[in-house]
Amino acid sequence: MxxxxxxxxxxxxxxxxxxxxxxxxxxxxxxxxxxxxxxxxxxxxxxxxxxxxxxxxxxxxxxxxxxxxxxxxxxxxxxxxxxxxxxxxxxxxxxxxxxxxxxxxxxxxxxxxxxxxxxxxxxxxxQLRYTPSWASVKNMIQENAIGKIGYIRAHRGAALLTHHTHQTDLMRYYLDDVPVSWVLGQLHRDGSHLSEGLESEMQALGFVQFENGVSGIIESGQYNPSAGNHLMLIGEKGEIRVGSGARFRNVDTGGKWQPLPQHDQPHIxxxxxxxxxxGEEHRCSARKGRDTLEVLLSIYESCHQRRRIELPLQERGNALEEMINEGILP
Structure with missing residues (x-):
């Protein structure tokens, strides 16, 4: 070449x-x-x-x-x-x-x-870091559309490792991949539950404390009625919802909800x-994917140890697998 x-x-x-x-x-x-x-x-x-x-x-x-x-x-x-x-x-x-x-x-x-x-x-x-309907939120944050972010919530009706990894990764992308301080998590599973052939949780809930002071909530699994597939960001000047029911409002819109603007994105x-x-490091470089995986595995580890988990994560395996093998979860 x-x-x-x-x-x-x-x-x-x-x-x-x-x-x-x-x-x-x-x-x-x-x-x-x-x-x-x-x-x-x-x-x-x-x-x-x-x-x-x-x-x-x-x-x-x-x-x-x-x-x-x-x-x-x-x-x-x-x-x-x-x-x-x-x-x-x-x-x-x-x-x-x-x-x-x-x-x-x-x-x-x-x-x-x-x-x-x-x-x-x-x-x-x-790839959602490159998908305009999701990635454009990063442009809005850079344009100070909602001011300093204090809270971010991610929900998806699927297992953490197979699908919610996208939403968790977007949380990190929107916050410039800032490190996480600690994670507190809980899981539910009442029997074998396969997601893409992988034994998985049925529902999961995680609280994520980012080093920059932003608090994050991760919700995973099936709820009735469905909460949809979305992230919510709340800042000092407004809020953004991206995914299902996408919209935003801020002081410039007078508090009225408006459609999300779209920004061109490079091809992945x-x-x-x-x-x-x-050129510059890829938005989806493996080290960034690894750090997203660490957050998800920390939810499992928190459930296993019944306490919050400080990052970097010291345990190197998969606590969900361990809880299933130990009979803690069915």
């Missing part, structure tokens, strides 16, 4: 619905060329073959045979660590790994260490290439 506008030979691992969506998104960038795809179960192979993309059942065999610069991994969350670890053993330039990056903190740290040692650019798929994969080529 010695010319000024290199083409990045790209491979997809995991060709289900999410993987194909990522392929279509990445394919919007002219400098990204898909040269191979792999899926253990052969999902969507007919479609990929019709597009002229070679397919493999074994992703390691694919990476051994094909010359690849970028790898996009969209396999089930329980496989993320194992698959990403193997990808990072190949001479690639960049790895895009779907969220959450792992299910245990030691796994996330190990992947980051391997990527740094191999000088591989590593991104985790918290174009920004990936720019980072590789010496």
């Amino acid at each position: 010695g010319n000024s506008t290199p083409t990045y030979r790209t491979a997809l691992v995991g060709c289900g619905g999410r993987g194909m969506a990522l392929l279509r998104t990445a394919d919007q960038i002219n400098r990204i060329q898909f040269v191979a795809a792999s899926d253990l179960n052969g999902i969507n192979f007919d479609q990929l073959t019709a597009a002229g993309i070679p397919v493999y059942r074994d992703f390691e065999q694919m990476l051994e045979k094909e010359s690849v610069d970028l790898v996009i991994v969209a396999t089930p969350i329980a496989t993320h660590y194992r698959v990403a670890k193997q990808v990072l053993s190949f001479p690639v330039t960049g790895l895009y790994l779907e969220k959450s990056m792992a299910t245990r903190l030691w796994e996330a740290d190990d992947l980051i260490s391997r990527a740094e040692e191999a000088e591989i650019f590593f991104v985790v798929g918290h 994969f174009e920004s990936f290439l720019e980072w590789i080529e010496g």
